[in-house]
Amino acid sequence: MPKVTLSGPHTHKGKPVTAGDTIEVSDEEAKWLERRGRIAPPAVSHSPIVTAPQTGKKPKQENGDHGAD
Template identity: 35%
Template structure:
């Protein structure tokens, strides 16, 4: 007889951007939950957690130069 234990899944903590029900309880924006890679990917596709992509840096327009003629 073989032991059919599933390998331990790595869990990652994510912060919710939208309300979500996790493990039967309501979670609010800003709550942290532990999910596996598949769950994280699914939540990212729904926009409920941030993506792994770093946010683009804010680009400020250069101040207009005075035209001296």
């Protein structure tokens, strides 16, 4: 049985549930809720941010003059 997170209030098995609640439903119930836009989109997985290794060097600064006379 899939678990779904609701995007709005709903009554499930006679009990009120609110937006953001996760409930366990049958495949048919999940399809019914999805067709009606009642399922919240899946949460975005926050993977660690990968950055370039630090070299200890300062970035090269541009000359602000740019040759304008």
